[in-house]
Amino acid sequence: MSMAQDQTPGQTIETDVVIIGAGPVGLFAVFELGLLDIKVHLVDILDKIGGQCAELYPEKPIYDIPGLPVVTGQELTDRLMEQIKPFDPTFHLNERVDEISKQDDGRFLLKTDVGTCFLTKVVVIGAGGGSFTPKRPPIEGIEAYEGTSVHYSVRRMEFFRDKDILIVGGGDSALDWTLSLQPLAKTLTLLHRRDDFRAAPHTVEKMRELVANGQMRLLIGQMRGLHGSDSQLEAVTVKTKEGEERFPVNTVLPFFGLTMKLGPISDWGLNLHENLIPVDTEKFETSEPRIFAIGDINAYPGKLKLILSGFHEAALMAQKAHSYIFPDKKLLFQYTTSSSSLQKKLGVR
Amino acid sequence: MARITFIQPDGTSQTVQATAGQTVMEAAKLENVAGIEAECGGACACATCHVYIADDWREKTGSPSEMEEDMLDFAFDVRAESRLCCQIKVTDDLDGLIVQVPAKQF
Numbered sequence A: 001m002s003m004a005q006d007q008t009p010g011q012t013i014e015t016d017v018v019i020i021g022a023g024p025v026g027l028f029a030v031f032e033l034g035l036l037d038i039k040v041h042l043v044d045i046l047d048k049i050g051g052q053c054a055e056l057y058p059e060k061p062i063y064d065i066p067g068l069p070v071v072t073g074q075e076l077t078d079r080l081m082e083q084i085k086p087f088d089p090t091f092h093l094n095e096r097v098d099e100i101s102k103q104d105d106g107r108f109l110l111k112t113d114v115g116t117c118f119l120t121k122v123v124v125i126g127a128g129g130g131s132f133t134p135k136r137p138p139i140e141g142i143e144a145y146e147g148t149s150v151h152y153s154v155r156r157m158e159f160f161r162d163k164d165i166l167i168v169g170g171g172d173s174a175l176d177w178t179l180s181l182q183p184l185a186k187t188l189t190l191l192h193r194r195d196d197f198r199a200a201p202h203t204v205e206k207m208r209e210l211v212a213n214g215q216m217r218l219l220i221g222q223m224r225g226l227h228g229s230d231s232q233l234e235a236v237t238v239k240t241k242e243g244e245e246r247f248p249v250n251t252v253l254p255f256f257g258l259t260m261k262l263g264p265i266s267d268w269g270l271n272l273h274e275n276l277i278p279v280d281t282e283k284f285e286t287s288e289p290r291i292f293a294i295g296d297i298n299a300y301p302g303k304l305k306l307i308l309s310g311f312h313e314a315a316l317m318a319q320k321a322h323s324y325i326f327p328d329k330k331l332l333f334q335y336t337t338s339s340s341s342l343q344k345k346l347g348v349r
Numbered sequence B: 001m002a003r004i005t006f007i008q009p010d011g012t013s014q015t016v017q018a019t020a021g022q023t024v025m026e027a028a029k030l031e032n033v034a035g036i037e038a039e040c041g042g043a044c045a046c047a048t049c050h051v052y053i054a055d056d057w058r059e060k061t062g063s064p065s066e067m068e069e070d071m072l073d074f075a076f077d078v079r080a081e082s083r084l085c086c087q088i089k090v091t092d093d094l095d096g097l098i099v100q101v102p103a104k105q106f
């Protein structure tokens, strides 16, 4: 596996296929395409590989993967990674594909939110329920402060220097950022609904030490309201056991987990039906030739949103993708059990 | 069999028939009760089936497990009477249960 880390943003990568989404279905597509000598780049907005399986239920058992009576979300992801290793796909994590445009030569130009560009012959959308995005607390008027005073992630720590910060949440993100930002902040308050944290014990311990030393404040309660003007936050109201408290802050970082939102896919000019992409059931191609959609994101009569359906779709998609990428090559149907050429690609021979 | 009444934030209510063994979330989804999203299908992995259980029912519905408490951290306006209704199994004892749907599921 390769991680695209050292690549400079703005550069254009030429490839056969870009898979949008590194969920289980995108991962298995690497395998099916790899058997047909097709090279792949994958892009995912998550900071990890595995889509829903890794983000939403890494420790929960799945019972309906053929041949694996029980496997957890994370184990399945790890197994798929092992299975696709011979094909050395390149992963671009923490990046969201924002734009797709067709070029004169029939290829597609893809752009991500951080400026990476791909020129690719085929696009495979394996976007599941859409991009994972931070949950927005349903507080009136919060949108007005987003990007200026309310932030769902930290891209540059320096931005938070000398701010009066409120961090909301009790998981690893909330605790990790509490510890990282506390030295920079003018004041820092951590707000959580109960005095029990879901985060790594040593970070919780460190946080409690800072509280004991008077270097930050811990409040048990919930956020109620935001106050300010012109998208500049000035204060928050918090509800605790003792009642409502209003205090000045100019920066809020809420960490309430992630949810899936369709995101930029709706701007790509594809036919959509109830936030899903209709495909045929022979090739799983969209209304735009050379753009395929597999896994949870697609729709066709009888569709079941199961991992195993996505695996099947990936296999059929790969056959058609091959004809676009190698128009002159005839495809011979082969078994991995008996084909020496497939076994060579898999590195078992 | 148990009848469960869901009260919406605007005060309207809907009573559904639930069978023992179902979860309260499943009973709600089968009858399209508004405001119960249940994105994860009952795996205690999304917190979009958040409800408030009326005081006099809280003993019968029990209290949240540790896993459910952890997931409740991702819900909004959590109160002492908060539950994720995919984690409440229907029994005949719950006949007459009253469940309040929150204003928003995030």
Ligand SMILES: Cc1cc2nc3c(=O)[nH]c(=O)nc-3n(C[C@H](O)[C@H](O)[C@H](O)COP(=O)(O)OP(=O)(O)OC[C@H]3O[C@@H](n4cnc5c(N)ncnc54)[C@H](O)[C@@H]3O)c2cc1C
Binding pocket: A020, A021, A022, A023, A024, A025, A026, A027, A043, A044, A045, A046, A050, A051, A052, A053, A056, A057, A061, A062, A063, A064, A095, A096, A097, A098, A126, A127, A128, A129, A130, A131, A132, A263, A264, A265, A294, A295, A296, A297, A305, A306, A307, A308, A310, B039, B040, B043, B045
């Ligand atoms: C709690 C739970 C339990 C489940 N149990 C089972 C089970 O037992 N058996 C079963 O078969 N299925 C189960 N499922 C469903 C299964 O997880 C999904 O069917 C499967 O994850 C779909 O895989 P996918 O690769 O299509 O999409 P996903 O796993 O949803 O991955 C899609 C990825 O694409 C990324 N993405 C989307 N848009 C963009 C973009 N524009 N740019 C960059 N990245 C993007 C997303 O961030 C995401 O990581 C369960 C789901 C949940 C939530």
Ligand code: FES
Binding pocket: B025, B037, B038, B039, B040, B041, B042, B043, B044, B045, B046, B047, B048, B049, B071, B084, B085, B086, B087
């Ligand atoms: S349905 Fe997702 S937590 Fe209950």
